[in-house]
Amino acid sequence: MLRILFSPRVLALHLLAIGALVACGLLGRWQLGVFEDSGRPHATRDPAPVAVGDLTRPGRHMTSEAAGRRVTAEGTFDPSRQVLVAERDGGLWLLASLDLGDGTSIPIVRGWVSRADDPAVAVPAGKVTVTGRLQPSEATDSVRRRARQLPQGQVLTVSSAELINVWRGAKLRDGFVVATTQSPPPAVAAKPVNAPPPTEAGGLTWRNLAYAAQWWIFGLFAVFMWWHFVRDILRGRAAEREQEHKPGPEPAAA
The missing domain is CATH 1.20.58 (Methane Monooxygenase Hydroxylase; Chain G, domain 1)
Known part of the structure; x- marks a missing residue:
């Protein structure tokens, strides 16, 4: 056989x-x-950058379609309105208010630093043009904030509701921009923060x-x-x- x-x-x-x-x-x-x-989420079409004012309004929530969109914002940073966002990948986010020149401001995540005394923390002077991705405002974590004693000038979340109380008198647009480029560039640049493109649910x-x-x-x-x-x-x-x-x-x- x-x-x-x-x-x-x-x-x-x-x-x-x-x-x-x-x-x-x-x-x-x-x-x-x-x-x-x-069935996994996948990236959608990534349109060209538009002015941040086209997608955000003061006192109005940003739409879900605007989340992750590339935007440009032109204005000046207010040195008195910058905070550090704690507990971000073992370091800090630099979050500054950009005055758009029309009476409104938009929070800008300028980058990431490992410590609060990093030279990149210094706020750039003069008019700048920032390009980045628009992100929805984060929910305020009041429980965790009460449990942590943060140093002066630090927050835990990028929340428009919280920033209105921190930056008194500012007329903030909803959401924030994670900067990818800035013109002119700062003297000392922080490490860029990754901002993924918009995605949509798969079928x-x-x-x-x-x-x-x-x-x-x-x-x-x-x-x-x-x-x-x-x-x-x-x-x-x-x-x-x-x-x-x-x-x-x-x-x-x-």
Whole structure:
């Protein structure tokens, strides 16, 4: 039997079945991966930057469509209105108020520093143009704030409701901008803060899951056909041997 199973003809059948099984398994796994990826959030179209005033209004909540959009803001930083946002990746965010020149201001995350006495903390003077991503105002964590005794000039969240009380007299637009570039650049630049582009929820593509199941079914069918052909070969060989050993008819008596 082993000689039959490893004969050139049957060996080629073995290799063909293994190849078909591996190919169907990999193709099914690929389609399953496409199905899984379709359910994950993915980046949306990233439009060109627009003026921050086009997407925000004082006293109005920023829309969800504006979150993550690239914006530009032109104005001057107020040195008296800068705070440090604590507990940000082991360091601090530099959060300053940018006066837009129309009576309103927008909070700007200028960058990240590891300590409060970093030279980059100094607020740039003069008119600047900031490009960055607009983010919604964070919720105020009053419980954690009461549990922490923060140094003067530090906050835990970038919250418009909290900043109105910290920067008294400022007419703030909702949300804040995470700066990616500033023109002219500051004398000492802080480390940029990562601001991901806007994303949208994915929708599962069930068709790809069906394709994965089909490929795996094809693989099982290949195994069945291999077993079927090998069985027929063994049965045929067994029948041949039985025929060979079958005694012939006895000669007729004279």
